[in-house]
Amino acid sequence: MNINLKSGAVVDRLGNAAVAALPASVQRPTYDRKAVRPGIVHIGLGAFCRAHVMVYTDEVLQQGATDWGVIGVDLMSPAIRDALNPQDGLYTLLSRDNGDDKLRVVGSILDVMVTADQKQEIFDLLMKPEIRIVTLTVTEKGYCQDAATGSLDEKNPVIISDLANPTDPRSVPGFLTEALRRRRDAGLAPFTVLVCDNLAQNGIKVRKIVTRFASLRDAELGRYISENVSFPCTMVDRITPATQDADRQSVASSLGVTDAWPVVTEPFRQWVIEDDFPLGRPEWEKAGAILVEDVTPYELMKLRCLNGSHSTLAYLSVVAGIETIADAMVDEDLPKVIRRLWDDDLIRTLPPVPGTDVVAYTHDLETRFRNTGVRHLTLQISWDGSQKLPPRLLEAASELYASGQNPRVIPLTVAAWMRFLSCRNELGQDYPVTDPHADRLTEIARNAGGDAARLADALLSVHEIFGEELPTNGHFRGEVVRHLSNMITHGVRYTIKAFLNEA
């Protein structure tokens, strides 16, 4: 793969030098990237934010803004830095609508740094007044929360270690607290913290977690953060699976140069943001973001209807041996299960969503899930169920019970998750369970030895997932045990059919 430049030079990798010679069909930044100054630090440069926040920001830069470039920070590994920095921060976004591909090179990331060997430099960067926003996509577990209560998990070993060494933190709460302390001590206004992960009331929750961490460190610092730092809530949506080698190859053959880490996504995108940025923000609305006073209705709709049905499809599919969401959507029964989930359980828990017909939204979700261009592995969605089930489905179940109604499909999803913890699908193939509590959960599954009631009771008593009340609800427990017992004895497909045949 290489591109011949006008100068006669040949390049074989994406970067500033390659942009002008890319095929005409590839959209690319036409603004002067060298004139863009950083205004945002983004923590957690996974595929998701590169299909979303970075794209909205790129469009704002394209429309003339020059002070909202992004410096990416990775708290875990140097892989993304090593992929993007040799490309001048550029990467390709491949948007796929079934067979229809659109490529775009995104220019908003100016540099990538990693805490492993640049921690001091990163803190220095966060001390610059022009850094006014820290955006984050670190997944649900990145916040070190107790998923059932949404508060700081004070028993998390990384939190314990960060409280013992607060100026050399490794966790997200520890890192944000230390950066905010340094700014306060230098008399600088705090940056805004914009959490872009799938947590219910993500800004409120992370404010609570960071404030708690800071108070354990120093009560005054906790008070300072709680009173002075803005954590707007936001709902982010774009289905973006992890990049596969086949994607790299397909992007390279379309571009004429290699890209070490392109991102594949769907055409749809949505971003709703609570407009609370004391130090200013990019005009993301120019790129289609919706700025509102209250994100809650949008967030609940997305988290429950999209993510809740994703998790339902994921656990049932992994156990049945179905590899992708698009494959699940051509199954005879699985689409009927999520239709029931929306119609019978979830939609009735939602407040009105301004300007949105929620039933139409669920029909659009079906179309998005059917997109065969996006190979979204059900195993990937199965990751971190302990963190995902509470905000996606368990809170909705509790609300239904509190209003005197019974959830119908949520116990089936919970049973599928319990069956999934056995690490072996119905085709006899083994798969890994990826979860911060994986060891504990899979050990419970092993010890239950195929006894549905024993397995359900042991898992329902994991309070970090199910909280205190839901496990004591007889209907919930009964339904979970009934479906789980069916799954263990007759298999997941039989259980689904039996469920669909019930009135």
Ligand code: CS2
């Ligand atoms: C998915 C989400 O992996 C998962 O758990 O449900 O990543 C989902 O694709 C996004 O939230 C869509 O916006």
